Amino acid sequence: MKPINRHKGKVAPLDMVNVDTDQIIPKQFLKRIERTGYGQFLFYDWRFNEDGSINTSFILKKEKYKNSSILVTGDNFGSGSSREHAPWALGDYGFQIIIAPSFADIFYNNCFQNGLLPIVLDKEIVKKIINKTTNENEFNLNIDLESQMIWDDTEEISINFDIEEFRKYCLLNGLDDIGLTLNEENKIKLFENKRSKTGGVISI
Amino acid sequence: MSNTNPKTLFEKIWEKHIVDEKEGQPTLLYVDLHMIHEVTSPQAFEGLRLSNRKVRRPDLTIAVADHAIPTWKGRDPISDPIAKQQVETLSENCKEFGVTLYDMYHKNQGIVHVIGPDLGLTQPGKIIVCGDSHTSTHGAFGAFAMGIGTSEVEHVLATQTLRQFKPKTMNININGNLPNGVTAKDLILGIIKNIGISGAVGHAIEYTGEAITNLSMEGRMTVCNMSIEAGGRAGMIAPDDKTINYLKNKPFAPKGDDFRIATDEWLNLKTDQNAQYDTQINIDGNEFEPFVTWGTNPGMVAPITGKIPDPKNSQDEDEKSSIIKALEYMGLKANTNIQDIEIDKVFIGSCTNSRIEDLEAAAEVVKNKKVNSSVSAMVVPGSTLVKKIAEDKGLDKIFIEAGFEWREAGCSMCLGMNPDILSPKERCASTSNRNFEGRQGKDGRTHLVSPQMAAAAAIAGHFVDTREI
Numbered sequence: 001m002k003p004i005n006r007h008k009g010k011v012a013p014l015d016m017v018n019v020d021t022d023q024i025i026p027k028q029f030l031k032r033i034e035r036t037g038y039g040q041f042l043f044y045d046w047r048f049n050e051d052g053s054i055n056t057s058f059i060l061k062k063e064k065y066k067n068s069s070i071l072v073t074g075d076n077f078g079s080g081s082s083r084e085h086a087p088w089a090l091g092d093y094g095f096q097i098i099i100a101p102s103f104a105d106i107f108y109n110n111c112f113q114n115g116l117l118p119i120v121l122d123k124e125i126v127k128k129i130i131n132k133t134t135n136e137n138e139f140n141l142n143i144d145l146e147s148q149m150i151w152d153d154t155e156e157i158s159i160n161f162d163i164e165e166f167r168k169y170c171l172l173n174g175l176d177d178i179g180l181t182l183n184e185e186n187k188i189k190l191f192e193n194k195r196s197k198t199g200g201v202i203s204i
Numbered sequence: 205m206s207n208t209n210p211k212t213l214f215e216k217i218w219e220k221h222i223v224d225e226k227e228g229q230p231t232l233l234y235v236d237l238h239m240i241h242e243v244t245s246p247q248a249f250e251g252l253r254l255s256n257r258k259v260r261r262p263d264l265t266i267a268v269a270d271h272a273i274p275t276w277k278g279r280d281p282i283s284d285p286i287a288k289q290q291v292e293t294l295s296e297n298c299k300e301f302g303v304t305l306y307d308m309y310h311k312n313q314g315i316v317h318v319i320g321p322d323l324g325l326t327q328p329g330k331i332i333v334c335g336d337s338h339t340s341t342h343g344a345f346g347a348f349a350m351g352i353g354t355s356e357v358e359h360v361l362a363t364q365t366l367r368q369f370k371p372k373t374m375n376i377n378i379n380g381n382l383p384n385g386v387t388a389k390d391l392i393l394g395i396i397k398n399i400g401i402s403g404a405v406g407h408a409i410e411y412t413g414e415a416i417t418n419l420s421m422e423g424r425m426t427v428c429n430m431s432i433e434a435g436g437r438a439g440m441i442a443p444d445d446k447t448i449n450y451l452k453n454k455p456f457a458p459k460g461d462d463f464r465i466a467t468d469e470w471l472n473l474k475t476d477q478n479a480q481y482d483t484q485i486n487i488d489g490n491e492f493e494p495f496v497t498w499g500t501n502p503g504m505v506a507p508i509t510g511k512i513p514d515p516k517n518s519q520d521e522d523e524k525s526s527i528i529k530a531l532e533y534m535g536l537k538a539n540t541n542i543q544d545i546e547i548d549k550v551f552i553g554s555c556t557n558s559r560i561e562d563l564e565a566a567a568e569v570v571k572n573k574k575v576n577s578s579v580s581a582m583v584v585p586g587s588t589l590v591k592k593i594a595e596d597k598g599l600d601k602i603f604i605e606a607g608f609e610w611r612e613a614g615c616s617m618c619l620g621m622n623p624d625i626l627s628p629k630e631r632c633a634s635t636s637n638r639n640f641e642g643r644q645g646k647d648g649r650t651h652l653v654s655p656q657m658a659a660a661a662a663i664a665g666h667f668v669d670t671r672e673i
Contacts, residue, residue, distance in 0.1 A: 022640040031286040033246035076402040082337040084353035113355035166229040
């Protein structure tokens with residue numbers, strides 16, 4: 001996993017609440033057996049018309065949001081299905097930071113497994129970011145994960161965000177969870193030995 | 205003996221599974237049962253292969269093909285080459301890594317959340333995970349069961365453990381009993397209506413109260429299944445005699461003395477008196493009616509006697525725009541009577557409502573009646589075993605005579621990853637769990653209801669109050 005520390009990027013707004021993972025990546029694209037190449041299918045049903053032509057009215061299709069790496073959106077982003085194809089698609093499309101007032105649990109977890117940083121900010125701040133990126137010609141945000149700071153170029157917005165220390169540590173170092181856990185092999189073995197005393201039928 | 209540190213059911217299960225705990229880090233938990241399917245596992249196996257890792261406990265891992273497989277008679281062939289490759293990849297991966305697989309022709313095959321309980325793999329006190337958000341279903345047995353992403357699937361395959369930050373606890377207590385004619389599906393739709401689709405985010409829910417304990421195991425599974433639609437990390441119900449009776453003699457349940465020992469332990473799995481939940485919700489059982497969703501998320505719910513809401517009456521701007529967007533997608537007008545909504549399709553199935561009790565309830569409604577000429581209707585049993593039991597009871601004949609299609613087991617039109625999908629603008633009364641845009645097919649319009657309500661709608665051609673038939 002690629003480490004994240006400092007990031008600066010253009011901000012694209014998706015001013016909607018409860019954007020579910022069925023919208024982020026529709027089911028017809030879940031049949032692939034790879035981890036890559038999902039960006040082309042991101043928000044497919046919104047980005048494309050029925051005949052396959054591009055829906056130019058969809059917000060992310062606007063020229064000024066081209067090559068954005070930060071997505072700002074409404075409450076409960078990523079609800080519904082556990083499909084990790086959702087962060088794969090967002091990452092592959094080019095987003096690295098997702099900002100929302102709240103996220104659904106499984107999606108939030110899945111982001112960290114894929115080097116995407118979900119940032120929870122107050123609703124008022126999120127609204128302010130959406131307004132700024134909508135109204136200004138080009139709006140960028142700067143993120144410093146180490147100091148947990150996020151600010152715009154004019155520093156009109158400059159705020160701290162919360163993140164669990166462990167998640168931060170893993171993102172900063174691009175760490176693989178499995179490798180970390182395999183270091184605890186002795187503890188897993190110990191647990192399994194105790195567990196098997198009850199025949200493995202009942203957890204100890 | 206006074207209990208100085210009363211604990212909730214969830215906390216008891218959590219603590220029994222701690223392999224390692226470090227300050228500020230997610231807890232390392234042992235996983236008792238890992239279920240996998242074709243859609244969320246290929247990339248996990250690929251990860252193992254790339255890093256030269258094995259499946260640590262193939263004996264605690266079960267694979268099943270359910271999401272992308274055809275449900276028509278005989279199943280063959282899988283016409284979609286990409287789905288075919290996915291199903292074949294699961295077979296190859298299971299063979300290479302020594303995991304038991306129930307492929308689409310196996311007698312134990314079915315929707316992952318139906319076969320776990322069917323086979324007695326699902327047991328109280330276990331930690332159960334699967335790369336599928338509806339894993340919460342298994343909580344009906346007093347297990348801590350949750351959906352995980354593919355990276356976590358790989359983590360569990362490699363280590364048989366999972367790193368998790370401890371969720372908060374929530375108690376949803378239903379006071380008193382449910383009114384007549386109100387089903388488990390109505391109960392959970394009503395709960396989601398009440399607390400909202402993000403109402404339980406960050407929480408493991410425990411459902412309590414007379415209305416819950418009075419439910420059958422099938423009903424409890426329906427309730428726990430849709431915990432995720434309220435944002436919950438898991439849903440659970442303390443085991444009782446119904447749980448024990450359900451599991452007795454199931455193929456993978458313990459036998460003889462082991463079962464007696466297990467029973468003693470299972471019946472002790474309950475929240476201690478005076479234990480505190482982080483969040484407490486109380487809802488009066490009388491508040492529930494047969495419900496129908498009218499919008500594009502499972503919290504957009506109205507009683508069968510009600511109307512489509514009017515966005516003009518909404519104070520909250522986000523809510524108002526959500527309603528407007530949902531009504532546009534659903535092709536519905538504000539203030540329409542729910543009972544005036546005409547439907548094109550009926551789908552009875554999914555991990556929410558495809559068990560034998562669900563099929564019996566629906567068959568009861570359609571017996572000696574005919575599906576409305578403007579409706580096409582299908583029943584997809586949750587597992588090959590459920591299908592067989594239903595056929596032994598003659599339910600298939602009742603459905604077929606009424607004009608329903610009778611299918612092989614699978615996820616089918618719940619998410620339309622196989623050929624069972626809605627056409628654009630088709631309107632479906634569905635016993636499944638999600639009415640998101642495009643869920644059952646691009647531009648398809650889904651209304652979530654109970655099996656009884658779906659069956660009655662198939663006959664009438666529109667929604668009807670099942671209490672009046």
